[in-house]
Amino acid sequence: MSNSRAAAIPTFFLYGDEQQDVDLDALHVEPIRERSMRHDWTIHPHVHPDHTQILWFSDGGATFTIEGKTYEAAPNCFVVQPAGMVHDIRFHPGTEGRVITAAVSFVDAVAKDDPRLIEATRLPGAYPVETSAGRDAIRHAMEQLLFETNTLDPGRRMALRSHFLSVLVWLMRVSAGQAGAGPAHRGKDYDLVNRYRAVLERHFHTEKTLAFYADKLCISPQRLNAACKARAGRTASEVLYDRIIVEAKRCLLYTEMTVAEIGHAIGYDDPAYFNRFFSQRVGCPPGTFRKDAATTRRVGS
Structure with missing residues (x-):
């Protein structure tokens, strides 16, 4: 991609929100429908310079284009959008799930003891989760993350790190060695x-x-x-x-x-x-x- 094209692509922390005055060291979790429905289920090409996004689909689906490569998401599927990669999304109307937006520095801090966890967030891909145990564990971690981001209860920070680490572990497991999930041109x-x-x-x-x-x-x-x-x-x-x-x-x-x-x-x-x-x-x-x-x-x- 040329520098002139990159300069014209919008950069956001969260799609549609200006990046200014947003703490770069952040973890944000929200339902997929919260932002996508406001934009008629279509997210136009943009980039998150400092944040990785991990999406979990519980119902519905989407078509992602990340750096020119297309990925299809279905129920019980992870999608990874690495920081710095241009992407757009066309959600199926009514899609349900969760979106994690995490600063690169937060990912590195949580996953620092295992480079495989970091690498799983650096490669784009769509990864179905085949086992019921995996699906249940991911759903639980996502719901706990959403709960903890909306509370000020004691121990909140450690709970967030713990549940986010669980998500990273499952992402690493399902992404490891999956055929056809190779990286887009970085x-x-x-x-x-x-x-x-x-x-x-x-x-x-x-x-x-x-x-x-x-x-x-x-x-x-x-x-x-x-x-x-x-x-x-x-x-x-x-x-x-x-x-x-x-x-x-x-x-x-x-x-x-x-x-x-x-x-x-x-x-x-x-x-x-x-x-x-x-x-x-x-x-x-x-x-x-x-x-x-x-x-x-x-x-x-």
């Missing part, structure tokens, strides 16, 4: 951005220059920028800064570290500079974000 840009994100996870606490990451990937900074613009919709530096902000938000929401300690932990020894960096990208200082988070935060890892 392209060099897609693979390069995934490699960049993997290097980011290991080094973003200490390394803040694009030259460092380009050197690790054995490419030029210009090539890395071009790939990120084509597949993530923003520059490589912006991808790095977004990941740093996600980590800062996690610490603000889920630890008792001071703002200065958080800045130091993610590589900013000057508290004033960290405050400016955070404020420019979030719209408020870290302390204000922490105070307001009780009513505005989304699910982090």
